[in-house]
Amino acid sequence: MRPERPIAEAVNAAWYSHYGSGGMEVPVGVVASVLVTSPQALTRLPTMTNGEFTDLLRKVWGHWWLEHPHLATMARPITSWLDQPSDHLVTAAKAVAETALRRRIKSYQGLETDILSFVVTGLRSRGARKWLGEFHTPPDVCDTMAAFMLRELPEKGEQVMEPASGTGGLVRAYAHRIKQLGGEPADYLWHMVDIDPISAACSAANALVWNLGAEVYVYCGDTLREAGTFEKAARHRAEALRAWCEVVEDGRSMKRLIDATTAFEKLLNA
Numbered sequence: 001m002r003p004e005r006p007i008a009e010a011v012n013a014a015w016y017s018h019y020g021s022g023g024m025e026v027p028v029g030v031v032a033s034v035l036v037t038s039p040q041a042l043t044r045l046p047t048m049t050n051g052e053f054t055d056l057l058r059k060v061w062g063h064w065w066l067e068h069p070h071l072a073t074m075a076r077p078i079t080s081w082l083d084q085p086s087d088h089l090v091t092a093a094k095a096v097a098e099t100a101l102r103r104r105i106k107s108y109q110g111l112e113t114d115i116l117s118f119v120v121t122g123l124r125s126r127g128a129r130k131w132l133g134e135f136h137t138p139p140d141v142c143d144t145m146a147a148f149m150l151r152e153l154p155e156k157g158e159q160v161m162e163p164a165s166g167t168g169g170l171v172r173a174y175a176h177r178i179k180q181l182g183g184e185p186a187d188y189l190w191h192m193v194d195i196d197p198i199s200a201a202c203s204a205a206n207a208l209v210w211n212l213g214a215e216v217y218v219y220c221g222d223t224l225r226e227a228g229t230f231e232k233a234a235r236h237r238a239e240a241l242r243a244w245c246e247v248v249e250d251g252r253s254m255k256r257l258i259d260a261t262t263a264f265e266k267l268l269n270a
Contacts, residue, residue: 002139003108007100008118014099015123019092024123025198026089029078030096031105031119032205033057036064039106045097050090053097058082064208069244070237074204074218077197111176111185111210114139116202117167136166142173150174153181158188161230163223165192167202168210175210186213193229195222 015027034042037060048056061079065072072079081089105115117136137145162170171192175185190212192203200220207216219233226232 002113004113004115004118004139007103007105007108007115008122010103011096011099011119012122014095015092018095019089023081023089024120025078025201026081026093027096027123028116028119028198028202029075029081030057030093031100032075032078032116032202032209033060034097034100034105035109035115035209036060036205042097042101042106045094045101048094050087050094053094054082054085054090066244066248068208068214068216069240071204071207071216071218073240073243074220074236075201077201078205079201109209111172111179114167114169114172114206116206117169120167120199120202137169139169139173142169143176145170146173146177150177150181153178153183154188156183156187159191159230160188161191161193163193163229165194165203166199168192168206171203171212172206172210175212184213185211186215188213189215189217191217191219191230191233193219193221193223193233195220 011027011031019026037056041056041060045053057079061072061075061082064075081093085093108115117139121136160171160174162168165171171190175188175190178185178188190207192200192207194200194203197220200218204216204218207218217230217233217237219229219236221229221232223229
C-alpha cells in the first residue's frame, strides 16, 4: 500500500474525532503546514500550547510569503483559518498535526508522494466530488503517464501545464520523471489550474513541498470556460510580488528610520 492513504485516513479520523464534520480547509491546511515546516521546528509540537502552535504556523507561512508570495497567497484558502481561530478549532488542528507526525509524514515527503491529494479526497463528500468533477488520478497512473510522455529530458525552460491539476498529482509525476532523467524541476515553468479553491491552494503548497522552483504559476478557475489562465496566473503573481515589494520596502524604510533615530539618540547622549 502507498504511504499516502494510511496517513490521510489517520489525520482525517483525528479531525472528525476532535472537531466533527465540516471545515475541511483546516485539516488540509494543517497537513500542508506540517509538510512545509522544517522537522526541527516541529520537535516541540506535543508540548506546545494552542497559542504557540498557531504562532508557529503563522510564522511558517509568513516565511513562505517572503520566499514565494504568489504561492503563499494562493494557499490562503487552506491557511486563512489561522487569522482568528477558536480554541476548540486549534485543539482539533493540533491533534491533526500530532497525528501526522506520529504517522511519520515527514519521512514520505517528496516527489514520490502527494499526501494532500489523499487528505482532500478523503474529506470531500462523494456528492461534492461529483459536483466538482473531482477525480484525482492515482499516483501510480500519473507516474506511468509521465514515463510514457517523457522519454528524454525536456529543454530547460519548457512549460508544463496541467489544466485540471487537482492538488498537482500529474505535475508531481512529471517533476519526478525529470529528476529521474537527471534534470532539476526548478529549471522548468509549471502552470497549474483547478476550479476548486482548496485544490488550487494544495497545488501551491505542493509546489513548495516538491521544490518546483521560482517559475510556478497557479490559478483557480475553469479552463473549460476561461481563456488565458496562464496570463491570469501571471497577473496574480505580479500583484503578489508588488504587495511583497511594498511590504519589504516599508520594512526597510522602518529599519532606516529606527537606525537613524538610534544614531541620533547616541549622539545626544555622547
